[in-house]
Amino acid sequence: MYCFNNDYSEATHPRIMEALLKASQEQNTGYSMDTHSQHARELIKQEIKRDDVDIHLLVGGTQTNLLVISSALRPHQAAIAAETGHINVHETGAIESTGHKVLFQPSPDGKLTPSLIQKTLDFHTDEHMVQPKMVYISNSTEIGTQYTLAELEALSGYCHEKNLYLFLDGARLGAALTSEINDLTMADIARLTDVFYIGGTKNGALFGEALVITHPDLKPDFRYMMKQKGAMLAKGFLLGIQFEELFQNNLLYDMAAHSNKMAAILKKAFLECSIPLDSDSSTNQQFPILSNSLIAKLRENYQFQDIGPYDETHTIVRFVTSWATREEAIHQFVQDFKALLNTI
Amino acid sequence: MYCFNNDYSEATHPRIMEALLKASQEQNTGYSMDTHSQHARELIKQEIKRDDVDIHLLVGGTQTNLLVISSALRPHQAAIAAETGHINVHETGAIESTGHKVLFQPSPDGKLTPSLIQKTLDFHTDEHMVQPKMVYISNSTEIGTQYTLAELEALSGYCHEKNLYLFLDGARLGAALTSEINDLTMADIARLTDVFYIGGTKNGALFGEALVITHPDLKPDFRYMMKQKGAMLAKGFLLGIQFEELFQNNLLYDMAAHSNKMAAILKKAFLECSIPLDSDSSTNQQFPILSNSLIAKLRENYQFQDIGPYDETHTIVRFVTSWATREEAIHQFVQDFKALLNTI
Amino acid sequence: MYCFNNDYSEATHPRIMEALLKASQEQNTGYSMDTHSQHARELIKQEIKRDDVDIHLLVGGTQTNLLVISSALRPHQAAIAAETGHINVHETGAIESTGHKVLFQPSPDGKLTPSLIQKTLDFHTDEHMVQPKMVYISNSTEIGTQYTLAELEALSGYCHEKNLYLFLDGARLGAALTSEINDLTMADIARLTDVFYIGGTKNGALFGEALVITHPDLKPDFRYMMKQKGAMLAKGFLLGIQFEELFQNNLLYDMAAHSNKMAAILKKAFLECSIPLDSDSSTNQQFPILSNSLIAKLRENYQFQDIGPYDETHTIVRFVTSWATREEAIHQFVQDFKALLNTI
């Protein structure tokens, strides 16, 4: 049984494990005030070519999303997301739990645009409705797509003009930045957003997201917020050690590129077999539309996730690859897939 | 420089690190639905001699506290703690952030009793005040003291009679259960409380708290709450692997016993030197009252925490030992301490 | 200038004013524990033919909605509404402010059905999403439509089967129950919902909504919730006095019937003039689609609300009548409307 359920099924890259082992003999200051965390922050600043940012190392994505949004907004303000946005559907109301409505717009490609956001602004005109104040986007998106430099520049300019904060969820930022169609750098992301994070959990770390705050209004007292929401890791140096490794010798990008490469093999195979894809992804998530009978047979040897019914006899499913996906496993899958396809 | 600041300065016990390394080749189901987590839950059930409990593996203490309390209480209900209770002072209003008042009673030994709780009940009589509904205690307490079997039985009976949930924060439960004055077992804790947790972070794990819910009212939908508060670790199997180790071959108790033993050497030395202690602790936290001049000199080689001023020339400080505290470091400290004491 | 903006532009019915005047010499117990409030509750129980209910008198609708929902739901649970539902759009995120997501389904007639709700249930399947637990409907709806007995029975049966609470917002319940197409009684409403309220603010009272809780799970400690949310009126007897009047000598129904009758004249005139209506309302709100040039001219003498653009040259507007709308004003409007129509 091989698992394509997600990109967090395997523990962590050997280099990260080694770094943790090496630190076992140390005593470190708690709550991310240690030298590893400090060094990790320096490495990230180098990567984004900016020094005037606050960087916080957090454990997970939902935690980071709820912290950023609840810290940035006043009680009557809301975040805008694509309908497929993680905060809109898959966080059990984490944002609402902090008191804020999530407004959304349907978006077939999972991305927001100025004109989609403008629809939300046009509707929310007075104090009888919430006040949209933050735009939440994901890169890569929840359906594997990604923003171009031009798209992000347009969004950034628009948000600035409308006095909206732009927040980029980078749980899979590595995958976006190493895809074959990418034209963005991490420095671009830092330049064009007010706050974003660099995912570790879904890119080969044991856990961890590095939050980068560029907008001065969003910086004050963020550590208070972390503590209050139970998001300040006692042994914060574990995050520091991991991000030190991720930002040394290109490890973050290498792992992400590998996962994309594995997914590209899958995508090519699906297309060769005339399997329709529910979104046009160049990253490590692929969404083929398969017949239910084929799915049943594939499940004898492979795990992958149901997204939802496509029609009465077909289902949209999701295959996710990771830094640890073995190329031979992919080839085996493709071979099995094609063989099964011929039998039905 | 040796650090007695806390019990979470060192990464983790070698056996836990080995177990993590061993799992590096595996694919595991996410969100604590994996076999390691399942096995860890089984081991804990054996230890507490009960099968009718729900067990959830969480990352940290503040997170666990806010989850338990916000999941258990209706909006108008409150938790009662000792004034020194962690939820009352050192969690940046985490409980209030979920909408609930923390009521407290001053308690010189850091423990709650039926008569202290009754004071709070007597005051809160109608709908113009919050409704006390949960009692929060810590064992060992924030000032190193601990509950006896008789005390916990009295509390448990009282809470049951008054229809109050009894919640025990066991961030340092290992230290309590292995102290030389302890007469409680983990099975007693499970029998006498409605919900409690077994601390990993402060007892040699990288991180992790194992929450045990015994009261049927507190069980439903707890995983929803975890997800909503950003407390569901994607690679939950990391928690499972650690708690498997902690509950095999006595590791949890051995580490706690070691930390207590190290602290006992400190305590003995303080008493030999006629240093007053701010609380009578038999666990891994010691609170000597030292002159400010002595503190200044000690700080040249040792780190420890200020608790607060005792008088104009003395301060209450805290020394914490851990599973990793080296016995020779303790002896060195005692030697240095006595030498410094003679010079002032 | 005559105002059709809403049904809360005029103070209150003379009989209510008289009752308030009469009580001016009294001393009454605070917080709705007075005899007027008690009598009002008795009158309501007679009207709904049930004694096993809890009744609370509240000041306004948004307040009542947020109280009911936040009191009924656990933190991870959500309410389901029609897209046009008041809680979804026009309460500035009041429900989210208490921590709960509002899920919605588009519904052209502003009403929910079992099949619409089922769509929401089908999507929300596990702990990574909120848990739908309460269904929120309005009668009459925000767009003037209303539920039939058969529709409400279907909804009620469905909600019971799915273990969902059914909550009916009756801010305009009077208008619904006195419309010419109505086949429901207030006793039906009490029998078929778990909690509902009878609007006073939009039906001739100075202010006030009478909340009726029929489901035993929703009753405990509701007064605590009221106090906590700032919804317990010190001089609660003012609510009691008003609801005493409303439920004596048919006042509530008479006022509602009058407002419907006034609206029916408008509706008839619009239809005679071949003006399309955006919803088929038999209650006191009418939604004609008018040309922008006609709107501009009408505004010289009449106030009414813009709902939104229909196309480039037409806008959906809202006319609302009330207990106090003068029949001669309606006829004058119709005359002016027809005259203006001929000029453009």
Place this chain on the structure above:
Amino acid sequence: MYCFNNDYSEATHPRIMEALLKASQEQNTGYSMDTHSQHARELIKQEIKRDDVDIHLLVGGTQTNLLVISSALRPHQAAIAAETGHINVHETGAIESTGHKVLFQPSPDGKLTPSLIQKTLDFHTDEHMVQPKMVYISNSTEIGTQYTLAELEALSGYCHEKNLYLFLDGARLGAALTSEINDLTMADIARLTDVFYIGGTKNGALFGEALVITHPDLKPDFRYMMKQKGAMLAKGFLLGIQFEELFQNNLLYDMAAHSNKMAAILKKAFLECSIPLDSDSSTNQQFPILSNSLIAKLRENYQFQDIGPYDETHTIVRFVTSWATREEAIHQFVQDFKALLNTI
């Protein structure tokens, strides 16, 4: 039976009732956008001799407190109150319900001072604790005492220096400003605080509190907050009409002065009878310490509130007078009281 339970047992002053009656024929704009509310705001600005303020008319005190505090604070920030502060005990956790801890200091006279506040600041030093940001005081206080100009100036200077908002709850501001020992004006209050309110509910209105925001940071979007918390009255003109009356021909002050005068008669009688008073109040609340046997006999003809046990045979009780308290009722009470005293 005569009731001294509180100052909100009687409906409202005849002049207010007349003004409401007079407005019965009008159509008014909703949500406090009407001309009465606008006029009331103008009158208040004249009274406080300032034009650069925002004024909002709200229904009740708990509502106003929770709105001001939740609008002003970021999630990790806290309010500081005296232990007897209304927000600390008698609002069912309303402030905590919005996510904020209430910190308090014991204060025998119910007032805060810079040195009491400093104690709270000294304790809250880092991100592991909440951040004190707003000081909440009441004038008159919950125990009838009041601030002098010198005291308020000291507090104001201190708060400004420490970057704390100063919020004055004026539910009984009229009583404070008309007491015989008062040396403050409403203009002083506006000058020395960042936000305060002028109570109507406890000073002869049907209901209503006029909130005055002087600090520019606290002004933006306050109406959004009002709507979200269910605090925007549909027929807001009812508030406008009442505050118009209160601020014309000295009505607010006259009613408050009357209630103080009635209380002074009680106070004098208690002192003549050597009855100890639990606080030294010159306003409309008096807190005699009476024997339980006397209390039992008094209760045959009078209602008043128990505050709490003084010793085994005595109880602290509260007598409150109002704008409507009849002088003959007071004299009758004094006569009865003295007679009863002689019998026991």
